[in-house]
Amino acid sequence: MWKRSVCTKDCPDTCGLLVKVEAGRITAVKGDPDHPVTQGFICRKAGYFPEHVHTAERILAPLKRTGPKGSGTFVTVTWDEALGEIAGRMAAVAAEHGPEAILPYFYAGHMGLVHRHVGHAFFHRLGASRLIPTICGPAAGAGFEASLGSGPSTAISAAAASDFIIIWGSNTLTTNLHAWPFFQKARKNGARLTVIDPYRTETARRADTHLMLRPGTDAALALGMMNVLITDDLLDHAFIKNRTVGFDALKARAAMYPAEKAAAICGISAGAVRELARAYGRAGAPYIRTGWGPSRQLGGAMAMRTIALLPGLVGAFKQPGAGITRSLGGAPSDLSFLTRPDLCPPGTRKVNMVHLGHALTELEGPPIKYLHVYLSNPAAVAPQSRPVMAGLAREDLFVSVQEMFMTDTARMADIILPGASFLEVKDLYRAYGHNCIQLAEPVIPPVGLSRSTLAIFQDLAARMGFAEEVFSLTEDQCVDRLLKEPSPYMVDVDADRVRSGRAVPLNIPDNPYAQSFNTPSGKVEFYSRDWEAKGLDPLPDGRPVRDPEGGERFPLEFITPPHRLFLNSAFNEIAALREEAGPPVVLIHPGTAAARRIASGDLVRVHNDRGECCLTARVTEDTRPGLLVAEGLRWPGLHRGGRGANQLTSQRLTDAGDTCAFHCNRVEVEPASSVKD
Ligand SMILES: Nc1nc2c(c(=O)[nH]1)N[C@H]1C(S)=C(S)[C@@H](COP(=O)(O)OP(=O)(O)OC[C@H]3O[C@@H](n4cnc5c(=O)[nH]c(N)nc54)[C@H](O)[C@@H]3O)O[C@H]1N2
Ligand SMILES: Nc1nc2c(c(=O)[nH]1)N[C@H]1C(S)=C(S)[C@@H](COP(=O)(O)OP(=O)(O)OC[C@H]3O[C@@H](n4cnc5c(=O)[nH]c(N)nc54)[C@H](O)[C@@H]3O)O[C@H]1N2
Ligand SMILES: [Mo]
Numbered sequence: 172m173w174k175r176s177v178c179t180k181d182c183p184d185t186c187g188l189l190v191k192v193e194a195g196r197i198t199a200v201k202g203d204p205d206h207p208v209t210q211g212f213i214c215r216k217a218g219y220f221p222e223h224v225h226t227a228e229r230i231l232a233p234l235k236r237t238g239p240k241g242s243g244t245f246v247t248v249t250w251d252e253a254l255g256e257i258a259g260r261m262a263a264v265a266a267e268h269g270p271e272a273i274l275p276y277f278y279a280g281h282m283g284l285v286h287r288h289v290g291h292a293f294f295h296r297l298g299a300s301r302l303i304p305t306i307c308g309p310a311a312g313a314g315f316e317a318s319l320g321s322g323p324s325t326a327i328s329a330a331a332a333s334d335f336i337i338i339w340g341s342n343t344l345t346t347n348l349h350a351w352p353f354f355q356k357a358r359k360n361g362a363r364l365t366v367i368d369p370y371r372t373e374t375a376r377r378a379d380t381h382l383m384l385r386p387g388t389d390a391a392l393a394l395g396m397m398n399v400l401i402t403d404d405l406l407d408h409a410f411i412k413n414r415t416v417g418f419d420a421l422k423a424r425a426a427m428y429p430a431e432k433a434a435a436i437c438g439i440s441a442g443a444v445r446e447l448a449r450a451y452g453r454a455g456a457p458y459i460r461t462g463w464g465p466s467r468q469l470g471g472a473m474a475m476r477t478i479a480l481l482p483g484l485v486g487a488f489k490q491p492g493a494g495i496t497r498s499l500g501g502a503p504s505d506l507s508f509l510t511r512p513d514l515c516p517p518g519t520r521k522v523n524m525v526h527l528g529h530a531l532t533e534l535e536g537p538p539i540k541y542l543h544v545y546l547s548n549p550a551a552v553a554p555q556s557r558p559v560m561a562g563l564a565r566e567d568l569f570v571s572v573q574e575m576f577m578t579d580t581a582r583m584a585d586i587i588l589p590g591a592s593f594l595e596v597k598d599l600y601r602a603y604g605h606n607c608i609q610l611a612e613p614v615i616p617p618v619g620l621s622r623s624t625l626a627i628f629q630d631l632a633a634r635m636g637f638a639e640e641v642f643s644l645t646e647d648q649c650v651d652r653l654l655k656e657p658s659p660y661m662v663d664v665d666a667d668r669v670r671s672g673r674a675v676p677l678n679i680p681d682n683p684y685a686q687s688f689n690t691p692s693g694k695v696e697f698y699s700r701d702w703e704a705k706g707l708d709p710l711p712d713g714r715p716v717r718d719p720e721g722g723e724r725f726p727l728e729f730i731t732p733p734h735r736l737f738l739n740s741a742f743n744e745i746a747a748l749r750e751e752a753g754p755p756v757v758l759i760h761p762g763t764a765a766a767r768r769i770a771s772g773d774l775v776r777v778h779n780d781r782g783e784c785c786l787t788a789r790v791t792e793d794t795r796p797g798l799l800v801a802e803g804l805r806w807p808g809l810h811r812g813g814r815g816a817n818q819l820t821s822q823r824l825t826d827a828g829d830t831c832a833f834h835c836n837r838v839e840v841e842p843a844s845s846v847k848d
Contacts, residue, residue, distance in 0.1 A: 179598070403452065
């Protein structure tokens with residue numbers, strides 16, 4: 172029997188799935204042809220959901236550590252024993268050190284609105300330190316919103332009518348596959364496609380033009396383009412007059428970035444800057460798809476802000492097919508009935524999740540004594556792994572982890588709770604790559620003794636004596652509440668159709684910029700008073716910001732963009748995908764490799780003062796001289812030496828949005844003759 176479901180992985184596409192169930196087991200997964208955006212095809216990873224759910228490596232019962240921390244020796248215990256110990260330990264830590272000595276760590280292992288957020292009320296009520304979940308998108312959001320305002324951006328499907336497309340820092344064929352058919356449709360009608368990315372991704376390979384700029388130089392490139400647009404008068408003067416603020420100030424700033432100067436900063440030719448600007452300025456319906464790549468830099472918010480100003484110069488919000496896309500799906504749902512921020516004692520300490528390493532090794536007043544991890548794998552995904560791992564190894568830190576697999580994080584736990592997979596729970600899904608909402612019923616019951624995130628937190632709440640209504644809401648009640656949400660996006664959304672499991676478009680226009688912008692002025696803000704008030708540059712700033720640590724001892728740059736066969740650290744549990752991907756690889760330019768006597772296939776040690784990681788060299792012109800690229804994330808334990816790419820990244824925060832600058836690292840590389848397993 173085929174049942175309808177939704178892919179809940181942290182990917183913009185949130186695909187419609189059809190899942191085959193035979194004798195209580197999932198035996199096949201394919202795309203749902205009725206989904207209006209994802210239209211019946213799925214990525215290679217999703218085809219492995221039967222293995223993801225039923226692999227012998229899945230954790231099926233609660234486990235308690237018996238050997239030393241990290242040794243991987245556990246015994247099976249009952250739920251009662253596991254949750255009893257967790258509740259007892261939390262209570263003891265709260266009594267001795269105060270509840271702020273407890274830290275939750277969560278992210279996006281499951282993207283459903285209910286189960287993803289259901290733990291918050293528990294930790295608020297407990298008075299635990301409050302995790303600020305800014306590891307991924309807020310820098311991009313902050314930059315983009317300063318220019319164009321919050322809310323949905325141009326629908327990707329609308330780009331099918333564009334005649335000039337820029338994919339700016341997104342590896343679309345890897346991370347947003349279902350956007351590609353819309354771009355291809357435009358190309359069939361004559362549109363040109365330019366990709367702006369520091370290395371030759373699969374997406375870049377298939378573009379008409381690829382600008383291989385240095386990481387962290389996007390604002391300079393966008394300013395260089397502005398300079399050309401202004402000099403050549405490729406401007407929409409009426410739009411600038413009526414719908415933007417601060418043009419004269421912008422003009423003065425852009426004058427500081429002639430194409431030659433911008434090109435020198437970006438490490439590309441001045442001709443390429445001019446050509447791109449002219450093609451963009453002359454296009455009838457120019458469209459930009461921004462990824463998150465430009466924002467994972469210390470100046471990442473400024474980069475996104477600057478890119479987002481380009482359409483305002485050429486009036487690209489008027490024609491069908493023109494516009495710019497960052498994130499879709501509208502403003503977040505109002506989840507406060509579920510997350511209950513009101514239960515959080517005023518003034519409770521906040522801990523940015525990017526700073527986990529610091530929090531576990533240096534934070535005082537009180538120190539963290541209890542860590543509960545769910546829907547995340549910080550040993551693999553959090554920056555600067557050395558302090559993260561040193562923290563997880565602390566004998567005086569109690570760690571409980573909800574997981575499906577023995578990840579590097581779970582291995583460090585005192586207690587592991589088996590989590591139910593997304594195919595075993597009911598939840599409601601919104602996407603960030605399209606504007607649909609979709610409900611999924613459980614396809615099978617939880618496998619083994621695994622439990623849903625909601626079930627686990629409700630049991631814990633009962634043990635802690637928490638009596639508020641939220642701690643007894645069922646999945647059905649939560650979903651019903653969300654479907655009745657008085658949001659403008661839900662107007663005209665047929666709740667019964669959603670209940671039937673179909674993907675239903677929210678009430679969001681393809682071009683949300685037709686009338687106004689959600690900025691303080693209601694216009695495109697070339698000059699941002701809001702940023703000025705925050706002490707930021709109110710105008711675009713094209714100066715590159717490099718990793719300030721290590722100086723010239725680490726002359727190379729290092730980025731860690733997504734891998735086609737993994738999703739962040741998820742899917743490493745699938746043996747066939749691990750095999751298909753081969754060993755973890757680093758791309759090195761031939762000149763950079765030759766100077767270090769490195770050949771393709773060599774095991775190399777990439778290092779900086781923060782840590783080191785062993786990878787297999789692939790010498791290739793697919794990357795720039797001086798730029799190392801390690802597509803990720805692989806489980807650290809699968810690397811020679813047991814250390815992953817996040818050994819090399821830093822806990823420094825972006826200029827706005829307090830996000831991790833995952834692609835802003837200085838390193839050196841050498842042959843790894845002496846690395847021990
Ligand atoms: N297969 C797969 N799909 C995924 C994921 C995955 O891990 N694997 N992750 C999911 C998640 S959580 C997210 S947030 C999205 C992210 O999706 P993307 O936005 O596509 O991913 P990013 O890591 O932000 O990197 C995008 C591209 O930016 C490039 N880049 C790096 N630095 C710079 C720079 O300074 N400037 C420019 N112009 N480009 C730069 C990288 O080389 C990369 O090709 O993808 C989601 N989808
Ligand atoms: N170096 C580097 N680091 C990065 C990035 C990068 O580009 N480079 N990208 C960053 C980004 S964009 C993000 S969003 C974060 C992502 O950070 P996370 O959200 O922590 O990413 P995942 O690796 O997907 O970890 C989720 C964990 O949840 C578990 N899980 C998955 N599905 C389910 C489920 O249905 N139920 C339960 N109970 N558990 C489940 C998985 O087994 C997995 O171990 O990583 C960041 N880290
Ligand atoms: Mo992300």
